[in-house]
Amino acid sequence: MARKGLNTNCIVEAAxxxxxxxxxxxxSLQELADRLGVKKASLYNHIDSLSELTAHIGRxxxxxxxxxxxxxxxxxxxxxxxxxxxxxxxxxxxxxxxLYKTIVKMPASGSPDLIEKGQEIVHSLxxxxxxxxxxxxxxxxxxxxxxxxxxxxxxxxxAGFFGNAADVDESYFYMVxxxxxxxxxxxxxxx
Amino acid sequence: MARKGLNTNCIVEAAxxxxxxxxxxxxSLQELADRLGVKKASLYNHIDSLSELTAHIGRxxxxxxxxxxxxxxxxxxxxxxxxxxxxxxxxxxxxxxxLYKTIVKMPASGSPDLIEKGQEIVHSLxxxxxxxxxxxxxxxxxxxxxxxxxxxxxxxxxAGFFGNAADVDESYFYMVxxxxxxxxxxxxxxx
DNA sequence: TTGATAAACTACTGGTATTAGTTTATAATA
DNA sequence: TATTATAAACTAATACCAGTAGTTTATCAA
Numbered sequence: 001m002a003r004k005g006l007n008t009n010c011i012v013e014a015a016x017x018x019x020x021x022x023x024x025x026x027x028s029l030q031e032l033a034d035r036l037g038v039k040k041a042s043l044y045n046h047i048d049s050l051s052e053l054t055a056h057i058g059r060x061x062x063x064x065x066x067x068x069x070x071x072x073x074x075x076x077x078x079x080x081x082x083x084x085x086x087x088x089x090x091x092x093x094x095x096x097x098x099l100y101k102t103i104v105k106m107p108a109s110g111s112p113d114l115i116e117k118g119q120e121i122v123h124s125l126x127x128x129x130x131x132x133x134x135x136x137x138x139x140x141x142x143x144x145x146x147x148x149x150x151x152x153x154x155x156x157x158x159a160g161f162f163g164n165a166a167d168v169d170e171s172y173f174y175m176v177x178x179x180x181x182x183x184x185x186x187x188x189x190x191x
Numbered sequence: 192m193a194r195k196g197l198n199t200n201c202i203v204e205a206a207x208x209x210x211x212x213x214x215x216x217x218x219s220l221q222e223l224a225d226r227l228g229v230k231k232a233s234l235y236n237h238i239d240s241l242s243e244l245t246a247h248i249g250r251x252x253x254x255x256x257x258x259x260x261x262x263x264x265x266x267x268x269x270x271x272x273x274x275x276x277x278x279x280x281x282x283x284x285x286x287x288x289x290l291y292k293t294i295v296k297m298p299a300s301g302s303p304d305l306i307e308k309g310q311e312i313v314h315s316l317x318x319x320x321x322x323x324x325x326x327x328x329x330x331x332x333x334x335x336x337x338x339x340x341x342x343x344x345x346x347x348x349x350a351g352f353f354g355n356a357a358d359v360d361e362s363y364f365y366m367v368x369x370x371x372x373x374x375x376x377x378x379x380x381x382x
Numbered sequence: 383t384t385g386a387t388a389a390a391c392t393a394c395t396g397g398t399a400t401t402a403g404t405t406t407a408t409a410a411t412a
Numbered sequence: 413t414a415t416t417a418t419a420a421a422c423t424a425a426t427a428c429c430a431g432t433a434g435t436t437t438a439t440c441a442a
Contacts, residue, residue: 003407003420029399041401042421050399105296106350107216118352140357141365144344147352148366152343153335159297161309161338166331174332175339182369194389194438219429229390232432236389241430 004038008046011036012056016099019057024101029053055111058102062117065092069121078128079184085125086150086176093154104155122147132183146179195229199237202227203247207290210248215292220244246302249293253308256283260312269319270375276316277341277367284345295346313338323374337370 014036019027029050033040047053069088076084093100103118122143129139153172162168205227210218220241224231238244260279267275284291294309313334320330344363353359 006420028397030397038420039422040399041423044400045420104346115352115354119354137357137361138365141362142369144347144353144357144359144362145340145366145369148344148347149336149340150343151347152341152345153339154343155295155346156335156339156342161306162335163306163310166328166335168335170328171332171335174329175336178333178336178370178373181373197389220431221429230392231430232392233390235431 004036006036006038006042006046008056011043011046012053012060015053016057016060019098019102020096022098024098024105051107052111054102054106055114057099058106059111059114059117061096061099061102062114062121064096065089066117066121068092070124078132079180081128082125082146082180082183083176085122086146086172086180089121089150090154090172093158097158100154100158129183133186134183142179142183149175149179195227197227197229197233197237199247202234202237203244203251206244207248207251210289210293211287213289215289215296243302245293245297246305248290249297249305250302250308252287252290252293253305253312255287256280257308257312259283261315269323270371272319273316273337273371273374274367276313277337277363277371280312280341281345281363284349288349291345291349320374324377325374333370333374340366340370 011032015027015032018032018035022031029040029043033043036043047056069085069092106114125143126139129142130136134142153175156162157168162171202223206218206223209223209226213222220231220234224234227234238247260276260283297305316334317330320333321327325333344366347353348359353362
């Protein structure tokens with residue numbers, strides 16, 4: 001009955017580790033408690049519910065993704081930065097497929113906290129997009145377009161909805177190019 | 192113990208109805224059996240498992256969506272047809288939000304049957320896209336792009352990941368326009 | 383009428399999240 | 413240092429869940 005020094009943070013991180021190892025669908029509080037050397041009920045001293053824990057994990061996933069996404073050079077052109085982010089987004093989602101499902105299969109709608117983290121990922125692009133000559137509204141439209149496209153493509157790919165008729169990497173490249181090209185053009189207009 | 196005349200079809204349809212009414216997350220075989228006036232175990236005479244049933248429902252959703260999508264006039268230009276489909280896709284997903292989740296939250300990867308139905312929705316556009324001057328590979332890339340974009344946008348919207356900073360309808364319109372415009376241009380080149 | 387089969391049933395297993403009430407270790411206070 | 417309050421662990425239970433084994437019954441075909 002010695003104290004294990006648990007807290008919300010280390011529970012969330014252990015849960016993320018467990019999901020990454022064993023898969024999202026296999027995850028349970030029982031397994032999590034076992035791994036932490038604690039009884040299942042004890043987790044409730046630190047978390048409110050499974051869905052709250054899931055939201056915490058989702059936020060962690062977004063944080064890690066943002067970290068990886070913006071690690072590269074910031075010195076490129078706006079279009080290059082967008083390209084870099086789009087490629088990094090898919091790379092992260094594929095390398096952390098089970099963790100990414102946390103966002104996809106989230107019960108009900110996400111917590112405000114989670115939503116904010118999710119927006120951060122593309123919100124930091126706002127100044128870049130404005131620099132491309134997009135209006136305030138267009139920046140938001142483009143941001144939503146790109147997030148939706150990336151997320152949807154990855155989700156459908158992961159679920160097996162794309163056949164083998166063409167290389168999926170190429171399709172993603174085609175999509176990203178399609179989305180970014182108009183920005184290059186617009187940027188060109190101004191200069 | 193009188194026979195209720197159940198079969199796979201009417202179970203799937205009752206399940207879809209239940210999901211539409213009460214929500215995907217509230218659905219259970221117990222509730223489904225109650226509604227059908229039957230014991231839970233009896234369902235297993237007609238279905239193999241919950242996940243198989245979910246796949247059946249997913250297929251039904253795709254069928255209904257395809258029905259609604261292609262009900263309009265076929266006499267428009269290719270770009271107009273694409274626009275019509277994109278708008279219908281989101282309309283259906285919003286009007287049947289809980290049912291649409293069946294596709295999103297599907298356990299593991301979907302069944303081959305389901306995947307085929309999903310592909311049908313956009314595959315019928317192939318000749319249209321080819322008529323726009325797209326190569327065989329480009330047709331597939333564009334199809335994947337559009338499906339991904341539509342699906343992702345709707346999913347993020349439904350999950351509350353888009354704030355109130357701009358009108359969501361306008362953002363969707365922006366996205367669809369962005370994707371279709373290059374096809375108009377390409378079509379124009381040929382003529 | 384008999385026999386086979388399909389569809390219902392009962393009763394159960396092992397799993398899940400969650401809660402209530404209890405004990406104990408730590409930290410703060412007198 | 414002794415006391416007390418609190419946080420963190422515990423035990424034990426509840427109410428669900430999907431799925432299974434074995435049994436009975438209704439229907440159809442021979």
